[in-house]
Amino acid sequence: MDPRAIRTRKALQDALLELLKTDSFDQITPRHIAAKAGLAHGTFYRHHPSKEAMLDELAKKEINDLHQRQLQLLGTSGLRAVALSYADYFIEKRELWSVLLNGGANAIVREEWLKLARSQAREHAHPGDRLPHDLSTAFATSALVEIVGWWLRQDQGHSVDFFADMLIELLFDPIRKASTSPNLKF
Structure with a gap:
């Protein structure tokens, strides 16, 4: 891709994120985004x-990046390492995810995350699992979005270790306890 096109796309993306700090996604127009950029x-x-296509592209890229990072860790590291990796990722991209999860695009990003999680969960579903994959996917996505959104709203008052503990206790442990799938990686 042409370097000018990359800079322009980045400027538009940054403008959208800046606007989402104060306005709902419905209030923002392409004209506003271009003017801000x-x-x-x-x-x-x-x-x-x-x-919508712009936000979908941004959300899909970030969610896919996060998901790929976590899948690699699940296969090679323990659950605590995965939880700490989530924390590192969200610290690294704090501003972006604060806007996506706590700004004017929350519902759209949440829905996109759930859609991607459902498509990936179908690939790994175990037919005999006591915990239906559609339920575990909806629960896990909702819990993750809520925990991350809450943590990002805090004024640095809760440590990375606290965040990792919350992921394990509120997200991973309940799924592990309810699931009977041999495919479960944590």
């Missing part, structure tokens, strides 16, 4: 067919 209105449409 210091670009002509038509430039937005040369890079994105709609603001």
Whole structure:
């Protein structure tokens, strides 16, 4: 991709994230995004067919990056390492995820996360599991989004270890306790 196009897409993305700090996604228009980025209105449409497509692209990329990172760790490390890796990831991308989970796009990002999690869960579902995969996926996604969103709203008052403990106690342990799947990796 042309370096100018990469810079323009990044400027548009940054503008959207900045606007989401104060406005709901429904209130934001492509014109607002372009103006905030210091670009002509038509430039937005040369890079994105709609603001929804732009947000979907951003959310999918971030969720997929996170998911791939965690899948690699699940196969090689313990549960605590996975939980700490989540914490490191969300600290590294704190501003982005604060806006995505606590800003004006919360419902859209949550839905996209659930959609991706469901498609991946179907691949790993065990037919004899006592815990239905659609229930565990909805529970896990909702719990993760709530725990991360809550943690990011805090003023640095809760440590990485506290966050990891909450993931294990509120998310991983209940699923592990209810599931009978031999495919469960934690």
